[in-house]
Amino acid sequence: MQKIILYTIVIVFSFLSKVVAQENRKEKIEERKEKVKVKERKEVIINKSLTFEKKVEQISTAMEFTLAREKNELKIKIDSLETIFKQNKISEQEFKDLKLKEAEKSANRIELEMEFYRVNLDSLIQKKVETDSKEVTFKIDTINGKKVYTYSKVTNGKHYDIPAFKIYKSDHDKEEKKSRRTTSQFVFAFGLNNVITDGENLEDSDYRVWGSHFYEWGITYNSRILKNNNLLHAKYGLTLMYNNLRPTDNRYFVKNGNQTNLETSAIHLDDSRFRNVYLTMPLFLEFDFTPKKMSKDGTKTYFNTHESIRLGIGGYSGIRIKSKQLLHYEENGDDVKSKQKGDFNVSNFNYGLSAYLGYRATSLYVKYDLNPMFKHNNIDQNNVSLGIRFDFN
Numbered sequence: 001m002q003k004i005i006l007y008t009i010v011i012v013f014s015f016l017s018k019v020v021a022q023e024n025r026k027e028k029i030e031e032r033k034e035k036v037k038v039k040e041r042k043e044v045i046i047n048k049s050l051t052f053e054k055k056v057e058q059i060s061t062a063m064e065f066t067l068a069r070e071k072n073e074l075k076i077k078i079d080s081l082e083t084i085f086k087q088n089k090i091s092e093q094e095f096k097d098l099k100l101k102e103a104e105k106s107a108n109r110i111e112l113e114m115e116f117y118r119v120n121l122d123s124l125i126q127k128k129v130e131t132d133s134k135e136v137t138f139k140i141d142t143i144n145g146k147k148v149y150t151y152s153k154v155t156n157g158k159h160y161d162i163p164a165f166k167i168y169k170s171d172h173d174k175e176e177k178k179s180r181r182t183t184s185q186f187v188f189a190f191g192l193n194n195v196i197t198d199g200e201n202l203e204d205s206d207y208r209v210w211g212s213h214f215y216e217w218g219i220t221y222n223s224r225i226l227k228n229n230n231l232l233h234a235k236y237g238l239t240l241m242y243n244n245l246r247p248t249d250n251r252y253f254v255k256n257g258n259q260t261n262l263e264t265s266a267i268h269l270d271d272s273r274f275r276n277v278y279l280t281m282p283l284f285l286e287f288d289f290t291p292k293k294m295s296k297d298g299t300k301t302y303f304n305t306h307e308s309i310r311l312g313i314g315g316y317s318g319i320r321i322k323s324k325q326l327l328h329y330e331e332n333g334d335d336v337k338s339k340q341k342g343d344f345n346v347s348n349f350n351y352g353l354s355a356y357l358g359y360r361a362t363s364l365y366v367k368y369d370l371n372p373m374f375k376h377n378n379i380d381q382n383n384v385s386l387g388i389r390f391d392f393n
Contacts, residue, residue: 052124059121064184066113067219067238074106100319100348107240107279107321182223183305183393185237189216189365191387193243195373198380206262211246214385222286222305222393230292230303235284235312240321243383245274253325253344258376260345270335271328276373276383278350280318287311306393309359316367317351347375352382356389365389 078099085095193214194207202209218239225232247253251262252272265272290308292301323346327338354367365387372380 055124056121059117059124063114063117064219066110066117070106070110071238074102077102096348103279103319104321107277107319110240110279181227181303182221185220185222185306185391185393187216187218187220187237187239187389187391189387189389190214191365191385193245193383193385195245195381196368196384206247206251208246208248213244214387215242216240216280216389218280220282220391224303224305228301230290230305231287233286233288233305235282235286235314237282239280239282241278241280241318243276243278243385247272247274252327255342255344258345260374260377265327265329267329267331269327269329271326273326274344275324275326276346277321277323278318279321280316280350282314282316282354284312284314284354284356306360306391310357310363310391312354312356312363314355315351315353318349320346320348320350345374345376347371347373350383358389361390361392363389363391 081090081095081098081102084090085092090098191214192209193212194202194205194209196202197205216239218237220235220237220239223234223236224230225234247262250265250269250272252265252269253260253274254263288305288308288310290304290306290310292303294301323342323344325340325344327336327340329336329338350369350371352367352369352371354365356363356365358364365385367385369383371382373383374381
């Protein structure tokens with residue numbers, strides 16, 4: 001009888017080991033498949049011997065397609081999960097967790113591919129500037145006198161607009177593409193970040209004003225609403241938003257159940273930083289005061305954009321990708337850098353209002369989260385940002 005029991009235990013253990021091994025192999029296979037897919041998409045740029053302009057055009061197109069592809073694939077997966085949820089096959093909490101998990105996977109893939117494209121583009125531009133630096137010029141912003149990183153070059157009638165990732169074959173081609181009803185832009189914004197606490201003002205903020213900041217970058221599309229009028233435009237796209245906060249008075253965030261509060265550290269902190277990353281979809285109504293142009297022969301009207309004063313009013317909604325706290329301090333004479341990852345009870349979704357006002361590519365930019373940063377805290381804290389925005393058309 002004891003032998004039978006022993007044999008039974010051995011068989012069951014072997015079976016469970018095989019099941020676990022198969023699951024691990026499946027996960028590794030999926031990871032390898034994803035890496036192969038990314039590698040194949042990268043090799044489109046790596047393996048072809050092309051001219052400089054073709055390489056830049058390919059990188060630009062690849063970045064736009066990456067964002068569009070991930071956006072569409074994420075929507076399909078979420079729609080599928082919603083169908084399963086409506087059929088009562090999963091609970092509401094499981095539905096929310098699975099949506100967040102798919103969004104995190106999508107954002108990680110975007111960051112992985114975008115980092116590759118940025119590195120290759122920087123290397124490509126550096127080599128070109130080293131060989132043809134005399135032919136490349138940059139524009140100076142006439143509003144504040146600062147350099148705007150909009151490099152341009154004209155050679156044999158061809159135009160290169162590097163920040164916008166666009167190449168024009170001739171002056172005529174440039175006019176035609178810039179006056180299309182829908183155009184695309186590479187957007188980059190940065191500036192100060194803080195929170196508005198219910199019952200308090202920014203002067204009483206728990207976070208360093210100059211030490212807290214935000215970054216945002218992505219691809220947007222600008223569509224002229226009226227066929228023969230250049231004033232009204234719809235602006236929409238997909239961006240990654242990084243909101244950073246640095247607490248004052250040697251404090252850091254501590255999660256206590258469903259509450260997340262600031263507590264004073266027992267040791268001196270050289271730096272305490274809290275970061276939330278969101279994948280967002282902005283939507284603006286843009287007023288563009290760029291006047292229309294006539295062709296030299298007077299037979300065609302061009303509606304260019306981003307060449308005069310612009311005002312955008314709208315909002316955004318997004319999904320939290322990750323939250324992280326970074327602490328730097330000294331211990332026994334050694335510099336220690338601690339990274340803490342988790343949800344910190346931060347809201348999984350964010351939405352808010354935003355606006356910008358500027359001239360040509362450069363604008364003053366403000367955004368405000370309508371939802372509180374923490375889901376269950378007794379006192380609401382809403383994120384607010386003010387900075388500079390560049391729309392490279």
